[in-house]
Amino acid sequence: MPETTPQAPPDPPVRLHLTTPPLDAAARRGRFGYGAPCPGHPGLAGPATGDWAGRTLEEVAAEDPRGIRDWLTDPHYAPPGGGESVAALIARTGAHLAALPPGRHDAVVEQAVVRAAVVWALELPEQAFWRLDVRPGTVTALSGRSGRWNLLVGRPAGE
Structure with missing residues (x-):
């Protein structure tokens, strides 16, 4: 009978629950955040x-139509005055996700951060960022281990 070596158990998973708060008055008026x-x-x-x-x-x-167009179409365009590009946001968010220790993590984040996390976790192209609609007051759950992430879709209401 051939000798088998015991396999190591899989890495424990990371579970990340990203909650978006309800829109405040400024966000409802479409104001950029800080x-x-x-x-x-x-x-x-x-x-x-x-x-x-x-x-x-x-x-x-009205003041910078080209800047808005570039921001919405070029993931590497950063708003003037120290703004962060979509590509940089995705990279920063991804680095944080990659460094999370096993276990459950809960965070209240802006909708853009949820989009960045999903793009990074699912290895989507950066241009997909603007194609994801994240509703306020919702939870997005990601789980992963060994560099492979999954998106929990369709969680029953109230869970």
């Missing part, structure tokens, strides 16, 4: 929007 911090998860802070922070999309588009 890169809100995420307590306990600095890599999941909201994106820095530079000079656009606190302004509406319409206000920025």
Whole structure:
């Protein structure tokens, strides 16, 4: 009978639950955020929007239509004044996810961070960022081990 070597058990999973808060008054008016911090998860802070922070999309588009167009079409375009590109947000979010220890992690994050996490975890092209619609007041769950991530889709309401 051939000798078999015992296989090591799989790595314990990482479970990440990303909750988006309900929209506040500024967000309901379409204002760019200020890169809100995420307590306990600095890599999941909201994106820095530079000079656009606190302004509406319409206000920025009236002053800088090319900047808005570039931001919405080029993942490497960063808003002026220290803003963060979509590609940089995805990379930062992904680095944070890759460093999470096994176990459950809960974080309240901006909708853009959820999009970045899903793009990174599922290895989607950066351009997919704008194709993901993340609703306020919802939970997105990711789980992973050994560099492979899964997205939990269709969780029953109230769970």
